[in-house]
Amino acid sequence: MRKFFLGLAAALALALAGGGTLAGSHGGWVLNGERSSLAFGSVKKDSVGETHFFRRLSGRIGADGQAVIEIDLGSVDTNVEIRDERVIEHLFENAPSARVSVSVEMADLPDLPVGEMTTIYLDGTLSFLGREIPVEADAAVIRLAEDRVMVASEGMLWLTTEEMGFDAGVSRLQEIVELPSITRAFPVTFRLVFERGM
Numbered sequence: 001m002r003k004f005f006l007g008l009a010a011a012l013a014l015a016l017a018g019g020g021t022l023a024g025s026h027g028g029w030v031l032n033g034e035r036s037s038l039a040f041g042s043v044k045k046d047s048v049g050e051t052h053f054f055r056r057l058s059g060r061i062g063a064d065g066q067a068v069i070e071i072d073l074g075s076v077d078t079n080v081e082i083r084d085e086r087v088i089e090h091l092f093e094n095a096p097s098a099r100v101s102v103s104v105e106m107a108d109l110p111d112l113p114v115g116e117m118t119t120i121y122l123d124g125t126l127s128f129l130g131r132e133i134p135v136e137a138d139a140a141v142i143r144l145a146e147d148r149v150m151v152a153s154e155g156m157l158w159l160t161t162e163e164m165g166f167d168a169g170v171s172r173l174q175e176i177v178e179l180p181s182i183t184r185a186f187p188v189t190f191r192l193v194f195e196r197g198m
Contacts, residue, residue, distance in 0.1 A: 031059035035193040043183040052078040071098045090169040099127040112143045147196040157188045
């Protein structure tokens with residue numbers, strides 16, 4: 001879980017807030033939701049794997065190095081409408097969003113040339129269901145253009161229902177649909193594209 005959520009914000013903040021040509025935009029950097037993707041998987045009945053994703057992500061990294069990423073929890077898409085509703089109610093407790101925040105020391109970072117990739121690590125905080133959860137991440141950051149950067153998950157990332165406080169909710173979902181099992185660990189992948197703001 002910790003690698004997953006910070007990968008959404010802090011990893012990218014490190015690359016974008018670096019000195020030289022990556023910094024200096026008064027508008028900061030804005031997440032391009034149409035080019036970005038956040039997906040997670042689940043396994044039920046021991047062998048039936050499914051992929052789910054969030055349809056709406058937003059975020060900004062300011063010129064001061066303050067980064068915030070928001071996940072619209074109501075936009076979860078499990079490919080089954082009634083299941084979306086149950087996940088929102090029983091797992092997310094109808095919370096509107098999850099937020100990751102991080103402060104970046106811009107002077108500590110080198111420029112990242114166009115076409116180059118780097119792997120970075122950061123610590124930050126996840127605000128979720130009234131809790132402040134420390135998070136950390138490794139992510140690959142790729143400079144696509146002078147005004148565009150992409151961050152992608154580095155390896156397979158995992159979160160657990162215990163870390164997120166989902167155990168009771170998952171048990172409730174399992175009971176509702178009469179499933180013999182639902183995994184309590186979930187793989188997560190992400191691809192986030194940020195563009196220089198105006």
